[in-house]
Amino acid sequence: METILCPTDFSACSENALLYSDALAQRLGARVVLLHNVYEPVMVELAPYEAVPFVEAIQDPAYRQQQQDKLDALIERLLRQEHEAPVYYESKIKYGITTTSILQVAREEQADLLVLGHEGFQEGFEDSATAYLLREAPCPVLLVPPHVSFAPPRKIVYATDLKGESFTDMSFVCQMASYFGAELQLLHTLPDDSPAARQQAEAGLALLHKRLPCPKVSAHVEVHSSTEESIFQFCFRQQADLLVVGCRARSFWLAAFHRDHLQQIAAHTFLPLLVLHHKK
Numbered sequence: 001m002e003t004i005l006c007p008t009d010f011s012a013c014s015e016n017a018l019l020y021s022d023a024l025a026q027r028l029g030a031r032v033v034l035l036h037n038v039y040e041p042v043m044v045e046l047a048p049y050e051a052v053p054f055v056e057a058i059q060d061p062a063y064r065q066q067q068q069d070k071l072d073a074l075i076e077r078l079l080r081q082e083h084e085a086p087v088y089y090e091s092k093i094k095y096g097i098t099t100t101s102i103l104q105v106a107r108e109e110q111a112d113l114l115v116l117g118h119e120g121f122q123e124g125f126e127d128s129a130t131a132y133l134l135r136e137a138p139c140p141v142l143l144v145p146p147h148v149s150f151a152p153p154r155k156i157v158y159a160t161d162l163k164g165e166s167f168t169d170m171s172f173v174c175q176m177a178s179y180f181g182a183e184l185q186l187l188h189t190l191p192d193d194s195p196a197a198r199q200q201a202e203a204g205l206a207l208l209h210k211r212l213p214c215p216k217v218s219a220h221v222e223v224h225s226s227t228e229e230s231i232f233q234f235c236f237r238q239q240a241d242l243l244v245v246g247c248r249a250r251s252f253w254l255a256a257f258h259r260d261h262l263q264q265i266a267a268h269t270f271l272p273l274l275v276l277h278h279k280k
Contacts, residue, residue: 001028001175004259005111006140007035017117020272021098022078022087024115028179031048031088033073033109036067038093041216044102054158062270088271101130103136111139118145118269125258126263134266140172143266143273151206153182153241159231162188162204165246173244174214176274183216186194193223194253228265235271 006021008014018034025032066233078089082192106114114137116130134141156177177184186208188201198221205219225229235243245265268275 001030001112002198003033003109003111004030004113004115005035005102005106005109006115007037007098008074008117009036010074011117011119013117013119013144015074015117016146016148017144018074018078020144020148020150021115022081024113025087026084027152029085029089030112033105033111034071034089034091035102035105036071036091036093037098038064038067038095039098043201049060055238058200060154063094072192074117089138099132099136102133103138107138113140113141113142115144118143118266125243131263131266137275137277140277141275143269143275147268148270148272151241152180153177155238155240156242156244157184157185157187157231157235157238158183158207158244159187159189160205160246162201165208169246170208170212171275173274174212176242177214177216178185181216182241183218184212184214185240186217186219187222187234189224189227190224191223191225191227227269231265232268232270240271242274243269246276 004021004025006014006018012179021032024030050230068091071093075089075091078087092105094105102114105111113135116133118130130143134143153176156172156173173184186205188205188228190201192196201221202219205221209217220234222230222234222235231243234240243265260265266275
């Protein structure tokens, strides 16, 4: 991992994500790119009828410098902390729609990981900027819930529907697990416990297990009518440190998942949530 992108609006939750990014970068030898976006709509919403909307916004140099000073202060605070290894920090300021700017910088910087602060459960999460970035990001996304501080993961839960994980996804998770010496727990949830379904699930997990070059891997089958509840209960019982799910072609692929299931997990997660994307 070479580049971690961490957007910030200088809120408490984005600062928490930055601290998490910093700690992760120390251990993985990555650089951290801080991004602040100044929201700038592309046109005036209440333009006169048949009039040409004003599209060129005026960028105030003084305001930009204020935001840059805030970014510099964040970096200075990070540099004053004790570090296990040096971290290179870079800051960027963009103007425009926030989600568009984040995706643009992620591509320009060839980010390996996008780290987002999460304010906790909110109504209408599926329509939020965070939900949009989870779907559209060109790289894995790590969602950091409030009040979670970094600790080297010892148990990583990898939830799967057993419909074909990509080699890239598995390699990314195995690298994380191997680097931290963590146990990787494969989890598949069944809506009912029929013998045929369980046998098929166990066979699929066994096959996936063989393909993973990790020293510590275990496989688990859970039965629950609610997939997201099953995942949360399993993570709580196992005292997991990180939850991993996947995304394929704009539709999330957990067991029997529709998009709203993933949104529920992202909205309610009490663990850092890593969302992987298949390479396009």
